[in-house]
Amino acid sequence: MALLIIMITCFVIILATSQPCQSPDDFVAATSPGHIMIGGLFDIHEKMLFSEDYPRRPEIQKCVGFEISIFLQTLAMIHSIEMINNSTLLSGVKLGYEIYDTCSEVTVAMAAALRFLSKFNCSREIVEFKCDYSTYMPRVKAVIGAGYSEISMAVSRMLNLQLMPQVSYESTAEILSDKIRFPSFLRTVPSDFYQTKAMAHLIRKSGWNWIGIITTDDDYGRLALNTFAIQTAANNVCIAFKEVLPVFLSDNTIEVRINQTLEKIIAEVHVNVIVVFLRQFHVFELFSKAIERNINKVWIASDNWSTATKITSIPNVKKIGKIIGFTFRRGNMSSFQSFLQNLHMFPNDNNKPLNEYTMLLSACAYAKDSDLSQCISNHSQGTLAYKANKDRERNFFLRNDFLWDYAEPGLIHSIQLAVFALGYALRDLCQARDCQNPSAFQPWELLAVLKNVTFTDGGNSFHFDAHGDMNTGYDVVLWKEINGHMTVTKMAQYDLKKDVFIITDQETRNEFRNLKQIRSKCSTECSPGQMKKTMRSQHICCYECVNCPENHYSNQTDMDHCLLCNNETHWAPVRSTMCFEKEVEYLNWNDSLALLLLALSLMGIMFVLAIGIIFTRNLNTPIVKSSGGLVICYVILLCHFLNFASTGFFVGEPQDFTCKTQQTLFGVSFTLCISCILTKSLKILLAFSFDPKLQNFLKCLYKPIPIIFTCTGIQVVICTLWLIFAAPTVKENVSLPRVIILECEEGSILAFGIMLAYIAVLAFICFIFAFKGRKLPENYNEAKFITFGMLIYFIAWITFIPVYATTFGKYLPAVEIIVILISNYGILCCTFFPKCYVILCKQETNTKSAFLKTIYSYSSHSAGSLAMSHVSLDSTKSNTTMNNPSSGGKSADCQKSKDIQTLAHICKANATSVSKTWSRKKFSSI
Numbered sequence: 001m002a003l004l005i006i007m008i009t010c011f012v013i014i015l016a017t018s019q020p021c022q023s024p025d026d027f028v029a030a031t032s033p034g035h036i037m038i039g040g041l042f043d044i045h046e047k048m049l050f051s052e053d054y055p056r057r058p059e060i061q062k063c064v065g066f067e068i069s070i071f072l073q074t075l076a077m078i079h080s081i082e083m084i085n086n087s088t089l090l091s092g093v094k095l096g097y098e099i100y101d102t103c104s105e106v107t108v109a110m111a112a113a114l115r116f117l118s119k120f121n122c123s124r125e126i127v128e129f130k131c132d133y134s135t136y137m138p139r140v141k142a143v144i145g146a147g148y149s150e151i152s153m154a155v156s157r158m159l160n161l162q163l164m165p166q167v168s169y170e171s172t173a174e175i176l177s178d179k180i181r182f183p184s185f186l187r188t189v190p191s192d193f194y195q196t197k198a199m200a201h202l203i204r205k206s207g208w209n210w211i212g213i214i215t216t217d218d219d220y221g222r223l224a225l226n227t228f229a230i231q232t233a234a235n236n237v238c239i240a241f242k243e244v245l246p247v248f249l250s251d252n253t254i255e256v257r258i259n260q261t262l263e264k265i266i267a268e269v270h271v272n273v274i275v276v277f278l279r280q281f282h283v284f285e286l287f288s289k290a291i292e293r294n295i296n297k298v299w300i301a302s303d304n305w306s307t308a309t310k311i312t313s314i315p316n317v318k319k320i321g322k323i324i325g326f327t328f329r330r331g332n333m334s335s336f337q338s339f340l341q342n343l344h345m346f347p348n349d350n351n352k353p354l355n356e357y358t359m360l361l362s363a364c365a366y367a368k369d370s371d372l373s374q375c376i377s378n379h380s381q382g383t384l385a386y387k388a389n390k391d392r393e394r395n396f397f398l399r400n401d402f403l404w405d406y407a408e409p410g411l412i413h414s415i416q417l418a419v420f421a422l423g424y425a426l427r428d429l430c431q432a433r434d435c436q437n438p439s440a441f442q443p444w445e446l447l448a449v450l451k452n453v454t455f456t457d458g459g460n461s462f463h464f465d466a467h468g469d470m471n472t473g474y475d476v477v478l479w480k481e482i483n484g485h486m487t488v489t490k491m492a493q494y495d496l497k498k499d500v501f502i503i504t505d506q507e508t509r510n511e512f513r514n515l516k517q518i519r520s521k522c523s524t525e526c527s528p529g530q531m532k533k534t535m536r537s538q539h540i541c542c543y544e545c546v547n548c549p550e551n552h553y554s555n556q557t558d559m560d561h562c563l564l565c566n567n568e569t570h571w572a573p574v575r576s577t578m579c580f581e582k583e584v585e586y587l588n589w590n591d592s593l594a595l596l597l598l599a600l601s602l603m604g605i606m607f608v609l610a611i612g613i614i615f616t617r618n619l620n621t622p623i624v625k626s627s628g629g630l631v632i633c634y635v636i637l638l639c640h641f642l643n644f645a646s647t648g649f650f651v652g653e654p655q656d657f658t659c660k661t662q663q664t665l666f667g668v669s670f671t672l673c674i675s676c677i678l679t680k681s682l683k684i685l686l687a688f689s690f691d692p693k694l695q696n697f698l699k700c701l702y703k704p705i706p707i708i709f710t711c712t713g714i715q716v717v718i719c720t721l722w723l724i725f726a727a728p729t730v731k732e733n734v735s736l737p738r739v740i741i742l743e744c745e746e747g748s749i750l751a752f753g754i755m756l757a758y759i760a761v762l763a764f765i766c767f768i769f770a771f772k773g774r775k776l777p778e779n780y781n782e783a784k785f786i787t788f789g790m791l792i793y794f795i796a797w798i799t800f801i802p803v804y805a806t807t808f809g810k811y812l813p814a815v816e817i818i819v820i821l822i823s824n825y826g827i828l829c830c831t832f833f834p835k836c837y838v839i840l841c842k843q844e845t846n847t848k849s850a851f852l853k854t855i856y857s858y859s860s861h862s863a864g865s866l867a868m869s870h871v872s873l874d875s876t877k878s879n880t881t882m883n884n885p886s887s888g889g890k891s892a893d894c895q896k897s898k899d900i901q902t903l904a905h906i907c908k909a910n911a912t913s914v915s916k917t918w919s920r921k922k923f924s925s926i
Helices: 001-011 068-085 106-117 149-160 192-205 219-234 254-267 281-292 332-339 352-363 369-378 390-397 399-403 410-428 442-452 508-516 593-617 630-650 656-688 694-701 704-726 749-774 782-806 812-841 848-883 899-924
Strands: 013-016 028-032 037-042 043-049 062-068 095-101 142-144 167-168 185-188 210-216 238-245 273-277 297-301 321-328 383-386 454-456 462-463 474-482 485-495 499-504 528-536 545-546 583-585 729-735 739-743
Touching: 028 068, 028 167, 028 281, 037 043, 037 068, 037 106, 037 410, 037 749, 043 281, 062 238, 062 352, 068 095, 068 332, 068 352, 068 410, 095 106, 106 149, 142 410, 149 185, 167 410, 185 281, 185 369, 192 219, 192 297, 192 474, 192 485, 210 219, 219 254, 219 273, 254 281, 281 454, 321 485, 332 399, 332 630, 352 369, 399 442, 410 454, 410 462, 485 508, 508 694, 593 630, 593 812, 630 656, 630 812, 656 704, 656 729, 656 739, 656 749, 656 812, 704 749, 739 848, 749 782, 782 812
Parallel strands: 037 095, 037 142, 142 167, 167 185, 210 238, 210 273, 273 297, 297 321, 583 739
Antiparallel strands: 013 383, 028 095, 043 062, 321 474, 454 462, 474 485, 485 499, 528 545, 729 739
């Protein structure tokens, strides 16, 4: 076999891969005549071959590096034009084409643009200068291409001179949507704005926020980087590093920059996702070296290389990691596939790329299918051996399954749409013109029709938007190894308008879930209940996690801020993932303290009832009669009963009725109680007063019923005005962090204070009167006990004020209950318990004779004291008279006596006689 190869090689012809341009016709890659000529720009070769580091002469050099996928794109344009020519869309009008190889160089593409603009049907290739190109007739009417955005921008600026339509099938730079700078540019693919938005959406959806990006140092790479940076910032995604590679492979620094990029990738250990906006030959070199270094990451591919067979066929490419890409929507490829299968029947006289492919395929005739791509690439870098044998060429073309593997469906469909858009626009334009005449219209007229054209393909409608873009959407693809070969599979569709991924099957959903298992974050994920705290001078994606404070929560991972609970109704502990509804609290009937206080109140009511029974059964005894009368006693006992009963309104869920009742009931009943005790104090003081002047004053003042009604009536007026203008209401106290206290709000602190102050004034008056009668007979000393009762009241309520002002929570009503119980028990015990003790335990003192004896003894003592005071006073006056003879007046018997001791005995005897009579009168009055 080796000998056979050597013998074949002896009969070879040495041909250059791509001959240098000697004449304008040599510059054309493929051409076909027609009534209307369409230009085409494709990067069939990956670079120009320079003999030195940079060009020294203004000449177009030969191109090397045959790109099979781009060659297929030229065939797609040719096939689409042939489809229109073979249809009835343009009846009688044939489309021709001139396709140029730009060799991935802007200067070569601009040279082709000059030829597009050259004057039609001229013996020389010239471009005329005119102030108005409205009537200028160039050799082509429109241009399909180019692929790279940087080349399309340069070409578009030249074609703008004549407003020649330029329809790109791959240039996606966002700036090309600017119709002021690129008025004649249109494209059948979406802008990079949508691609970068979709990428950022995918990254956010997968839970990544710390990524890297690699671009080329040209207009396309820089614009893509800027747009992507804006989109990532909007999605809270940070770019850890940005690496920029030289745009041309001929650049001597490209290998150094690729190595530096790989070192950066290795150094950034937390970056596991890298977005790549590169050309195919950049990706090929990058991945080849990355595989050598065992770099395994998630790579997000741009539409430039996401479906490139050149990349998928790299040996051991599966070691590079997971590759997810975005590609243009694909269409019906069956017609183009049939075209490729019959490619050996297609004439190749005016198709240099087809001839070159034939030679390359012949040179690799004995290569295996797996090595065929690499063989073609190696041979296309220089010269290749080719023996002219037509039968052999025809056999080689039968290996079109290999050629079909290099087809990129999204780009093929975009080229078809570009050609179809021109075809339908020409149909509309040629309806009233004879387009078989090349001078029937100018390019700018076609542009006006093309912008508004609408057509259908495969059941879908297509048109250009106001920016000249055809927003067909994206397919999301995933590279999978199937049967030992890397295969590009469709994962989902991306809807540009709704910004959503359309997933159709469960397997794809599982793939998206698997992406979330890959971690690419600067910091550890903050769990629910925590929030991110960004450190100064760092990316927002680099942070530490801190717990949510009280009354704040976070229910998702990596939240920037904790959410505030509604403080009025909800609360949350530290590091909470949700808000909890506050419990409504009040002094409940089941509360132990409430039960204790209610028990004390009930015991007080039982005491009141017991005292009432005792007093009723001993109605005619002196001790009961001396209590101020049965009516007064019953009224006081009723007041105590109401006071004890009012405590029940402080327990349980507050209602408007209970809030109004608890204060007014206590205020009025306690005022009535104090008013009755006040009349008793007055009566006692009046009964045992020996001072005539004081007796006369007390007699005028002592009006029991008016006093009781007046004192109580004033309190009733105060409470009525309180209820009318600022009644107590139910209030939800939300100031506490975890509970809502349901409590009664006084409505008016002033009214509440006036009510208590008025009771205090009455109690103080009662205390003064009782204090003056504190030296009454031992068995009848009620004034002394009233004094003690008032003191207990004052101590309780003076203590209540600061405690009530500083206490909060559900036990606030308990404070008032305790004060009410203390003051009520104090007055009840001091007023009635001594009498009950006498009635039950000292019955011998509860008789008329015992009372008379006690009163007689007290009266005798009091009268003697009074007499002695008179003797002392009169003796003083007598001495004054003797010393002052001029003073007149007569003295009583006691005063006339000269013996003071004798005078005292006489006065005492007289006082004893008087006291017996006075005692009988006092007892009867009592």
